Amino acid sequence: xxxxxxxxxxxxxxxxxxxxxxxxxxxxxxxxxxxxxxxxxxxxxxxxxxxxxxxxxxxxxxxxxxxxxxxxxxxxxxxxxxxxxxxxxxxxxxxxxxxxxxxxxxxxxxxxxxxxxxxxxxxxxxxxxxxxxxxxxxxxxxxxxxxxxxxxxxxxxxxxxxxxxxxxxxxxxxxxxxxxxxxxxxxxxxxxxxxxxxxxxxxxxxxxxxxxxxxxxxxxxxxxxxxxxxxxxxxxxxxxxxxxxxxxxxxxxxxxxxxxxxxxxxxxxxxxxxxxxxxxxxxxxxxxxxxxxxxxxxxxxxxxxxxxxxxxxxxxxxxxxxxxxxxxxxxxxx
Numbered sequence: 001x002x003x004x005x006x007x008x009x010x011x012x013x014x015x016x017x018x019x020x021x022x023x024x025x026x027x028x029x030x031x032x033x034x035x036x037x038x039x040x041x042x043x044x045x046x047x048x049x050x051x052x053x054x055x056x057x058x059x060x061x062x063x064x065x066x067x068x069x070x071x072x073x074x075x076x077x078x079x080x081x082x083x084x085x086x087x088x089x090x091x092x093x094x095x096x097x098x099x100x101x102x103x104x105x106x107x108x109x110x111x112x113x114x115x116x117x118x119x120x121x122x123x124x125x126x127x128x129x130x131x132x133x134x135x136x137x138x139x140x141x142x143x144x145x146x147x148x149x150x151x152x153x154x155x156x157x158x159x160x161x162x163x164x165x166x167x168x169x170x171x172x173x174x175x176x177x178x179x180x181x182x183x184x185x186x187x188x189x190x191x192x193x194x195x196x197x198x199x200x201x202x203x204x205x206x207x208x209x210x211x212x213x214x215x216x217x218x219x220x221x222x223x224x225x226x227x228x229x230x231x232x233x234x235x236x237x238x239x240x241x242x243x244x245x246x247x248x249x250x251x252x253x254x255x256x257x258x259x260x261x262x263x264x265x266x267x268x269x270x271x272x273x274x275x276x277x278x279x280x281x282x283x284x285x286x287x288x289x290x291x292x293x294x295x296x297x298x299x300x301x302x303x304x305x306x307x308x309x310x311x312x313x314x315x316x317x318x319x320x321x322x323x324x325x326x327x328x329x330x331x332x333x334x
Contacts, residue, residue: 145228165219
């Protein structure tokens with residue numbers, strides 16, 4: 001009995017059979033195979049994501065470089081190959097290194113996008129306008145007249161004039177003059193911006209005055225404000241009048257015939273959707289920003305807006321057939 005009990009508690013040392021080993025390996029393969037596959041796929045996705053991120057950062061750095069450079073500097077920097085198509089220029093810089101990866105950079109600069117032409121053949125795009133050099137406009141070189149709150153003040157004054165006029169004509173039976181609001185005056189307001197250039201004992205004086213009336217509202221009268229009154233000397237470049245347009249706008253210009261100097265007048269509207277009537281019997285040279293027939297400054301048109309496309313290709317790729325790694329579009333102003 002004692003010997004048999006001892007055998008029951010003996011541990012075998014035969015190990016696994018070949019069949020058991022193969023079954024175990026099969027089970028491990030079934031369990032861990034999909035996990036390993038997912039791990040490898042995840043590693044590939046992460047590696048691709050890192051590569052895309054690196055390419056995006058590289059392209060963004062190139063975009064910032066393009067923004068900071070002038071067009072001439074861009075042409076000088078990205079000059080491995082240059083192709084010109086009318087108003088579109090394509091610059092290429094090859095073998096841009098980013099770690100172990102190499103890329104070709106292609107930069108397309110297109111100014112034709114901003115040279116629109118309407119149905120009448122008129123040039124209407126931004127790059128067709130002649131624009132002022134703003135940093136050259138100052139009180140030392142120009143006479144500057146600026147409208148501030150004159151229009152709103154004039155509406156209030158004209159309405160008060162009308163109210164007084166209406167009260168004066170009130171009878172025992174009621175008002176004999178119709179009722180009008182400030183909005184009625186605003187809608188029917190007429191303004192004459194008067195620019196007078198006078199010769200006062202050999203000194204040239206410039207006076208810019210805004211005169212407001214409202215013929216549709218009885219008794220509203222006339223209200224005027226001097227926007228600028230100052231001397232003009234031969235070193236000055238011209239007279240600038242900055243104004244907020246109203247529907248019934250007019251500019252009246254008078255220059256003494258004894259003044260032989262050429263004095264240019266620049267009318268700068270803060271809303272170019274409104275035109276303006278000009279009465280200019282003395283033929284003072286006028287430049288404004290509401291009509292291409294009398295552009296704002298006496299300068300040739302200059303391209304100021306560019307549509308820029310930055311593309312990053314794998315080094316040595318065929319740009320016509322290969323898809324770029326990264327593409328950025330920006331608008332560059334110069």
